[in-house]
Amino acid sequence: MKPTVDYSLYLVTSSVIVPTGSTLEQQVExxxxxxxxxxxxxxxxxSTKLFIERAEKVLQVCRKHNVPLLINDRVDVALAVGAEGVHIGQSDMDCATAxxxxxxxxxIGVTANNIQEIDKAEADGADYVGLGSVYDTATKNVKDRIIGIHGLRDLLEHISNMKRRLQTVAIAGLNASNVQRVIYLSEVNGVRVDGIALVSAIMASTEPKKAAEKLIQLIKTTPKFALPVSKLPKSDSTAFVSSIERVFSRxxxxxxxxxxxxxxxxxxFNANVTLAVGGSPLMCEFDDEFPELARANGALLCNYAAVDKLESYIxxxxxxxxxxxxxILDPVGAGATEVRKRALTTMLDSAYFDYIKxxxxxxxTLAGVEVQMRGVDSTSEFPLTEKVRVTKLLAEKxxxxxxxxxxxxxxxxxNRTxxxxxxHPMLANITASGCAMGAVLCVAAALCPEDRLVAALAxxxxFSIAGERAASVSDCGPGSFIPxxxxxxYSITNDCTARTFKVADNDNGVEEIVA
Structure with a gap:
């Protein structure tokens, strides 16, 4: 009878990284x-002899605790010791023969990192697929098979539509710092990975029990950064506009x-705009200070203009x-060059961004639509319906x-759009207006963490109403527009603090698009 398998926390062993003073069996137990x-x-x-000896010892530990044991690659070793099954790679014995x-x-599990490999594994009778490599890893050479979080999502989307849905395990480069991000961001159509497979995070740990406890807790719980459901009333234009006062009154x-x-x-410009809307700007770029600053920050703006500072941004x-x-991620000039596109893909696979502006x-570009850009400026003009569709699609992904x-x-x-x-058009005629919008969004995000949609709308x-009012000053040109x-x-923020900000209901300019 086939055993029932819980794939949640899947340990792949490596005897060569077991800490001094421990043994392979002790680490596993x-x-x-x-x-x-x-x-x-x-x-x-x-040697086969040594492999079987180690397998017998580890199997005793697994049987003691009623945890299934799979053997990597070696069907003969699995048969010899009576293990529950095997995991095979693309260069090993094929699944149908196994x-x-x-x-x-x-x-039987099969490593897969594309749709064709998944379909073959399913046809050959696999029970699960190990999807990846999600990230690079020191335990094996996987550089030519790295798919990232959103490559993982694409594979899960395919699996979600299969007649026989295979169980799934994310593999390679996973640890306590990224498992929640990988699980959360790869979920699609209600399907998420069934488990996380890892090696070093446990096998190299001097406290493997504590390491496993932390990992299983992360795997089983919703991350704190998960997008909350907005409580903004539907079809209420007054509530839409009053979000400005709701947020900036704080x-x-x-x-x-x-x-x-x-x-x-x-x-x-960003520093002055931040001050005007009630924030305190900090333009620190020294990596060693980032962990301490994160504890004090209200929000972080990653205005990604400097491609050579990718690791610092991440x-x-x-x-x-x-x-x-x-x-907040501002993907400056995302479609300008292939270098910038690749760098932004790496960023999005390496951290979570609450907002993309x-x-x-x-x-x-981030949504995968080919566009023409001139430097940091967009030169295309898509119809509004397409902009709505793509914005919603990127938010979902x-x-x-x-x-x-x-x-x-x-x-x-x-969910809502x-x-x-x-x-006012004058906002397009001054340098760094888009960057300044990112600063205002940061302040709003810090003031209203409980509802990100409200913060974005506010x-x-x-930003837009301030631009209209500034441009209404007689003889206002780009130079005088900025101050x-x-x-x-500053004035609107003060009105919000005093709870005196008003916009006529018939002039709110906000519409919810219902799909």
């Missing part, structure tokens, strides 16, 4: 006591610290993720709030 639900014995470059030898009751009492990794062109985002502080070209800025702004959390028909409206704009941001 402590890991099982900590929560490991399935063990795969992987022994490379050892099934014929081991029989219907054996558990500014003076909180004065959130907003760390900004941004380009040199925008730093001074580290800063990860530090803020760890402290559950909102992180960009212009039409940037958002379309990245499980965050997405803001596409332009003559008409589009805001979506993947709004268009904001406010603002920031977009505040007027900062003044209006």
């Amino acid at each position: 402590q890991a099982i006591l900590g929560g490991v639900t399935l063990v795969q014995l992987r022994e490379k470059n050892v 099934r014929r030898i081991l029989g219907s009751d054996a558990v 500014a003076k009492s909180k004065t959130p610290l907003v760390q900004q990794l941004t380009n040199n062109v925008s730093k001074n 580290f800063a985002a990860q530090c803020n993720n760890a402290e559950n502080k909102p992180v 960009g212009n039409e070209g940037e958002i379309l 990245r499980r965050c709030v997405v803001i596409m800025t332009g003559a008409v702004d589009v805001i979506s959390d993947g 709004f268009v904001v028909k406010r603002g 920031a977009t409206l505040l 007027h704009f900062v003044d209006e941001l």
Whole structure:
């Protein structure tokens, strides 16, 4: 009879990284006591005799605790010791042959990192697939098979539509710092990975039981950064506009610290805009300070203009993720070059972003739509219906709030989508206005962490209305517009604090798009 398998925390062994003073069997037993639900014995470059000896010892431990044991690659070893099954790679014995030898009751898993390999595994009778490599890993050479979180999501989407849904395990480069992000961001159509397979995080630990306890707790719980369901009333234009006051009325009492990794062109303007809307700007770029700053931050802006600082941006985002502080990504010039596209893909696979804010070209690029960009500016002009569709799609895929800025702004959390028909063309005639929008969004995110859709709507409206009011000053040109704009941001924020901010109901400029 085929055993029932819980794939949640899947330990792959490696005897070469067992800490001094411990043994392979001790590491496995402590890991099982900590929560490991399935063990795969992987022994490379050892004789068949030694492999069988080790398998027999590990099997005794697994049987003692009623945890299944799989053997990596070696069907003969699995048969010799009576293990519950095998895991085979693409260069090993094919799954169909392994099934014929081991029989219907054996558990058989296959490594797969594309749709064709998944379909073959299913046809050949596999019980589960190990999907990846998600990240690079020191335990084996996987550089040519790295798929990232969103490659994993694509595979899960395919599996969700299969007649016989295979069980799934994410593999490679996984540890306590990223398991929740991988599970959360790869979920699609209600399907998530059934388990996380890892090696070093437990096998190299001097406290394998504690390591396993932490990992299983992370796997079984919803991450703190998970996008909350917005409580914004539906079809209520008054509530939409009043979100400005709801959010920015908190500014003076909180004065959130907003760390900004941004380009040199925008730093001074961003700092002034942040101050005007009640935040405290911090333009620190020293990596060693990021963990400490994350504890103090209200929010982090990653205005990704400096491609050569990719690792710094990722580290800063990860530090803020760890402290559950909102992180805003502004993918500057996303479609301008292939280098920038690859760098942004790496960022999105390496950290969680609560908000993604960009212009039409940037958002379309991140959503996988080919667009033409000239530097950081978008040169395409898609119809509004397509902008709405793509913004919603990107929000669903990245499980965050997405803001596409332009003559008409589009805001979506993947569930609800709004268009904001406010603002003024003068905002497009000054340097770094988009970057400054990121600063306002950061302040709103810090002031309203409980509802990201409300924060995004409030920031977009505040920014747009301030632009309209600044441009209404007689003889206002780009040079004089900037100080007027900062003044209006400050004035509206003060009105919100005093609870005196008003916009006529018939002039709110906000519409919810119901699909």
